[in-house]
Amino acid sequence: MGIQVVTEKELDWVNEQYQKIDFVPSTLENEIIAIVTYQDRFAGVGRLVYLNEAEAEMGGIYILDEFRGLSLASELVAYLVEEAKSRVLKEVYCLPFHELKHFYEKFGFTTFDVQNTAVNEKVLKKFNWCLGNYQKEVLFIKNNTGSIQP
Numbered sequence: 407m408g409i410q411v412v413t414e415k416e417l418d419w420v421n422e423q424y425q426k427i428d429f430v431p432s433t434l435e436n437e438i439i440a441i442v443t444y445q446d447r448f449a450g451v452g453r454l455v456y457l458n459e460a461e462a463e464m465g466g467i468y469i470l471d472e473f474r475g476l477s478l479a480s481e482l483v484a485y486l487v488e489e490a491k492s493r494v495l496k497e498v499y500c501l502p503f504h505e506l507k508h509f510y511e512k513f514g515f516t517t518f519d520v521q522n523t524a525v526n527e528k529v530l531k532k533f534n535w536c537l538g539n540y541q542k543e544v545l546f547i548k549n550n551t552g553s554i555q556p
Contacts, residue, residue: 407478409485412439412451420451429466438489442469442482449473452482454489457526460496467502479509487513490549497548499529501536504543515547 412420412434420439421431432439432453439453450469454462464486469478490498500515507517520533525546536544 407476407481408443409481410441410443412441416441416448419448423451423468423470424466427468429468432466438486439466440482440485440489442478442485444473444476444478447473449476450478450482452479452486454486454498457528461526461529462490462493462495462498463526463529463532464490464498464500480512483510483513487549497526499526499546499548501529501533501544501546503540504545507545507547510547514549516549517545517547520546 410416412432414434417432417434417439420441424431436456437453438456439451441448442450442452448470450467450473452464452467454464456462464483467479467482469482487498498515500510502510520530525548529546533544533546
């Protein structure tokens with residue numbers, strides 16, 4: 407098991423995976439994209455999309471079916487959380503399906519009142535899109551302030 411940062415060379419593979427599951431394609435312009443490997447094979451992908459110097463959205467976490475159950479998503483999210491810590495981000499948002507709430511809580515993410523909290527407009531727009539386009543319940547979560555900053 408390992409993590410590698412995506413370069414232009416792996417970007418086509420990343421976007422092929424995202425296309426299969428109807429996720430927005432990635433670019434390398436404002437993202438850190440990571441691939442988790444298992445026995446030297448690409449097993450999954452995830453990303454931090456920088457919204458500005460202080461905020462990012464963690465998303466695109468996807469483990470290929472044949473590699474599920476190996477704790478690879480945990481490795482991937484842990485890596486992205488560490489990347490966020492190294493950037494000293496004020497907020498890291500995430501829009502997972504409800505059934506993943508406890509998974510993300512292990513990494514310091516919590517739910518919050520979206521209506522009464524100032525949030526990045528780009529992520530709020532994406533959240534509203536998710537609510538209208540997915541049949542599953544989508545959460546709007548963010549890091550606990552102290553858990554992402556070093």
